[in-house]
Amino acid sequence: MRVFEHVDLSGRNSFHVSQRAARLIEFDKADELPALFEQYRPERWMVLSGGNNILFTCDYDGTLITPCGCEISIVAENDSEVEVEVEAGLEWDDLVQWCVEHNLWGIENLSLIPGKVGAAPVQNIGAYGVEAKNAIRAVTMYVPESGKFLTLAAEHCDFGYRESIFKHSLRGKVIITSVTFRFGKEPNPVLGYGDVIREVEARGGATLRNIREAICDIRRSKLPDTEVLGNAGSFFKNPIVDVEIAERLRADYPEMPLYPVAEQGKVKLATGWLIDKAGLKGYREGCVGVHERQALVLVNHGGATGGEVIAFARMVQERVQERFGIEIDTEVNIL
Numbered sequence: 444m445r446v447f448e449h450v451d452l453s454g455r456n457s458f459h460v461s462q463r464a465a466r467l468i469e470f471d472k473a474d475e476l477p478a479l480f481e482q483y484r485p486e487r488w489m490v491l492s493g494g495n496n497i498l499f500t501c502d503y504d505g506t507l508i509t510p511c512g513c514e515i516s517i518v519a520e521n522d523s524e525v526e527v528e529v530e531a532g533l534e535w536d537d538l539v540q541w542c543v544e545h546n547l548w549g550i551e552n553l554s555l556i557p558g559k560v561g562a563a564p565v566q567n568i569g570a571y572g573v574e575a576k577n578a579i580r581a582v583t584m585y586v587p588e589s590g591k592f593l594t595l596a597a598e599h600c601d602f603g604y605r606e607s608i609f610k611h612s613l614r615g616k617v618i619i620t621s622v623t624f625r626f627g628k629e630p631n632p633v634l635g636y637g638d639v640i641r642e643v644e645a646r647g648g649a650t651l652r653n654i655r656e657a658i659c660d661i662r663r664s665k666l667p668d669t670e671v672l673g674n675a676g677s678f679f680k681n682p683i684v685d686v687e688i689a690e691r692l693r694a695d696y697p698e699m700p701l702y703p704v705a706e707q708g709k710v711k712l713a714t715g716w717l718i719d720k721a722g723l724k725g726y727r728e729g730c731v732g733v734h735e736r737q738a739l740v741l742v743n744h745g746g747a748t749g750g751e752v753i754a755f756a757r758m759v760q761e762r763v764q765e766r767f768g769i770e771i772d773t774e775v776n777i778l
Contacts, residue, residue, distance in 0.1 A: 445469040456494035459673035460749045464503040469511050469747045473620035476585045490618055495557040496675050497776045510561050528623045531561025547626035549578040551651050552633055554658045561619040565609040567602045572635040576602035578624045585615040605680050665737045673743030675775045678716045686710050691753030714771050715739040721762045731755040
């Protein structure tokens with residue numbers, strides 16, 4: 444374990460807001476957690492993983508706990524699939540790269556998503572027609588209240604669109620230590636988005652490497668580098684609405700994109716498109732703005748506080764509501 448007191452968090456969150464925490468503890472192995480809670484007995488604690496999906500609006504007076512273990516272990520294998528357990532501290536994109544190098548299918552569409560493996564089931568990260576839940580088989584966690592480790596099968600994780608049990612009934616109660624995935628050995632490309640299809644075909648077809656390279660290039664062309672502009676990726680969720688509501692909007696905006704969802708009678712709207720059509724793409728107030736190439740992303744141009752980002756986000760929500768009658772929810776965790 445590594446313990447830091449009164450730590451500056453500006454380098455530990457991708458928005459680069461300058462808040463502080465009373466204490467931050469990094470751990471490498473899951474079996475260190477019982478000793479951590481026995482020694483420090485934190486009354487208030489939370490997990491800070493890669494800091495890529497959080498916005499601090501004030502100092503944190505408790506203990507932040509950061510997983511750093513990065514091992515990938517094959518736990519089962521047959522002719523068609525491989526099951527691997529991955530420690531929570533591994534960079535998500537390093538896992539995607541590992542899968543491509545080992546010719547394993549399932550998460551290639553999730554290339555270049557920032558964050559750690561342990562955060563993937565919390566948010567049920569997704570992109571280009573694929574969600575983490577499609578590959579997750581189980582999540583292992585430490586429960587400080589009982590001092591025990593628990594493994595939860597995927598079917599009990601309540602996965603939904605950017606949702607999971609870890610954002611609700613288990614929020615603040617467990618520390619994810621590893622995630623078990625099942626990947627396929629046979630090709631299974633998911634190419635439901637036009638720009639992905641074009642980029643993959645331009646590279647010669649749907650191989651794992653071509654899909655990964657295509658999606659990495661698309662993301663780099665649309666999304667800001669957090670080292671250059673503070674941001675947390677998509678700040679807002681894409682709203683899921685009744686088909687009737689979408690059809691009414693389509694009557695006024697024939698070019699409005701719609702995406703199918705599993706729930707019958709529902710359809711997903713594109714929040715980036717809504718924000719753009721509300722006249723806010725590239726719009727800026729002080730140090731905070733909407734990214735000029737991807738309207739889902741709010742950026743810190745330098746020096747913004749978490750409170751200023753929140754105020755700006757509320758303005759964006761109000762403008763979209765006024766223009767389209769659609770409520771858009773935040774995807775970023777706000778503290």
